[in-house]
Amino acid sequence: MKKLILLFLFFQFAVNHNYAQIYVATYGNDDSLGTKEKPYATFTKAISESAPGDTICVRGGTYNLTTTITITAVKSGTDSQMCTMTAYNNEVPVLDFSEQELGSKGISLKSNYWHIIGLNITKAGDNGMDINFGSNNIIERCQFYRNNDTGLQLSAGSANNQIINCDSYYNADPPDYADADGFAPKLTVGSGNYFYGCRAWGNCDDGWDGYLRGADDVSTTLENCWTWGNGYLENGSDPGSQANGNGFKMGGGDNSNSDSLMHHFTLIKCVAFNNKAKGFDQNNNMGSMILYNCTGYNNQTANYRIQRAIDPEQVVIVKNCLSYDGLAQLGDFAIQETNSWFPAFEVTADDFLSLDTDLASAARQADGSLPDIDLLHLAEGSDLIDAGVDLGFPFNGLAPDLGAFETDFTNSINEYKYTMPGDFQLLQNYPNPFNPTTHISYILAKPEKVTLIIFNSVGQKVATLVDGEMRETGLNTAIWNGRNKNGMIVPAGVYFYRLELRNLIISTRKMLFIK
Secondary structure, eight states, X not given: OHHHHHHHHHHHHHHHOOOOEEEEOTTOOTXXXXXXXXXXXXHHHHHHTOOTTOEEXXXXXXXXXXXXXXXXXXXXXXXXXXXXXXXXXXXXXXXXXXXXXXXXXXXXXXXXXXXXXXXXXXXOSSOSEEEESOOSOEEESOEEESOSSOSEEEETTOOSOEEESOEEEXXXXXXXXXXXXXXXXXXXXXXXXXXXXXXXXXXXXXXXXXXXXXXXXXXXXEESOEEESTTSOTTSOOOOTTSXXXXXXXXXXXXXXXXXXXXXXXXXXXXXXXXXXXXXXXXXXOSOEEEESOXXXXXXXXXXXXXXXXXXXXXXEEESOEEESSXXXXXXXXXXXXXXXXXXXXXXXXXXXXXXXXXXXXXXXXXXXXXXXXBTOBXXXXXXXXXXXXXXXXXXXXXXXXXXXXXXXXXXXXXXXXXXXXXXXXXXXXXXXXXXXXXXXXXXXXXXXXXXXXXXXXXXXXXXXXXXXXXXXXXXXXXXXXXOTXXXXXXSEEEEEEEEETXXXXXXXXXXXXX
C-alpha cells in the first residue's frame, strides 16, 4: 500500500508540475530568486538553475559581458522538453561583448535541444555564437553583428539544428579579414542543419561558408535565404583578396583534400546579389548541389559557378533558376531545366518590379519573417512568369515562375477565355523542356471533337496536332516532334499549346523547346 501511495504521489507531481520561468535582467542580482520581480543578473546563473522544459526570459537592455556564455551538455533538454532562452515579450536584449578578449566566443552552445529566441549578439571576440557538439537546437529571430569572426558557426559534429529567421551582418576578423562569414556550417560540422528565412550581408568573407576540414559527406539545406554585399567591410572598403566575398559557398576543402570532400548543399528559393565574387559558388566541393528557384543578380565574378566535376556518385541539379547581370557558369555534368540563361529567355531590368537593393535590409515583419518588398520580384508581362517546371512547391498560374519569388501575375495567351461545363483537363507536356519530341495529354469527360494547336511566343500558329477530330472519353495523348507545318524544326524558345472543344478555346499551357 505504501508503494502505491508513493507511486500515486509521484504521478500527481508529474501532472501538476509547472515548468519554471527564470528571469534575467540588466538590473538583476544573482542572489535573488530569479523571478520576474527579482531577476538574476547573469546568464550563467540562470542556466545553472534551469532544467528541461524551463524557460529563461531575458529582459530588454544592453548586457555588457566579458566572458563566454557556455551551455554545456549536462544542461541539454529533450525532444519533448526543450530548454528555452527567449527575449521577454517584445523587448530587445543586446548581448554586448565589447570588452571580451579577442578569440573568445559570445555564446558557446555545447548542448542539445535548446530553443534560443530573439537575442542580439554583438562584438564578441570571435564567433557571436558557436554551436559545437550541439544538435537538435533551434536558433530563431536572433541577430549576429559586428563580431570578430563568423556571426554563427556550427562545428564539432553539430547536426540537425534549425536556424530560423536570423540575420548576420558586418562581421569581420581583424587584422587579416579572411574568415568572418555570416553563417558557417563548416570545418567539422555534422549533417542535417537547416536554415530558413535568414539574411547575411556585409560580412568580410562569405555570406554562407560550407568549407570543410575534418568533416566529409555531410548535408546542409537553405530555404528562402538572402545574402548580399559580402567581401567588404562595413564602410564599403575592400580588405583584400583574402576576403573571398561569395554569397553561398557550398563546400570545398584544403589543397590536400580538395579532390575528395563532399558537402551536399540544397538551396531552395535563395537569393544572392552584389557580392564581391560569386553568388552561388561550388568552390571545390565534390558533393551534390541542388538549386531550385534561386536568383543571382550582379555578383561580380559570376552569379553561378559550378564547373568542376564532382564525385561520380553525386549530382548537380539546377532548375527554375534566374540570373541577371552576371554569369551563369555550369559544367555539362549539371542537370538543368528551365533556367533563365536558356536561349528561350532574354532577361532585362524590365522583368523586375524593383532592382533597389537597399530594400533588402528592411525591418522584418512582426512574426520575424523576411520583409515583403519588391526587390527582384517579376514584373507583369515578364516571360519568366509561368516559365518553370513543377518541382512540388506551391505556385500560381500555369507553372512556377523562374527565380526565388512567385508572382500573382500570369503569363499565357487566352488562358480561360471561355469555359464550358463538364470535366476536362489539359495536362503539362512531358518532358518539359524537350528536344525534339514531347507528349501532350488531355482528359475528356465524354467523347468530344478536339482541336490541339501549337503557337509560338508571339501567337503565330506553328502546328496543328489534332484538327477537329473525335476523341474518346479519358486520357488522350498527342506527340509533337518540334516541327512546324512545313516539316521544319522550329527555333528554340517558349511555345504554347491550346486545347479547343467545339471551336471554343478551353485551356492553354506553356512549354519550352531547347537545343
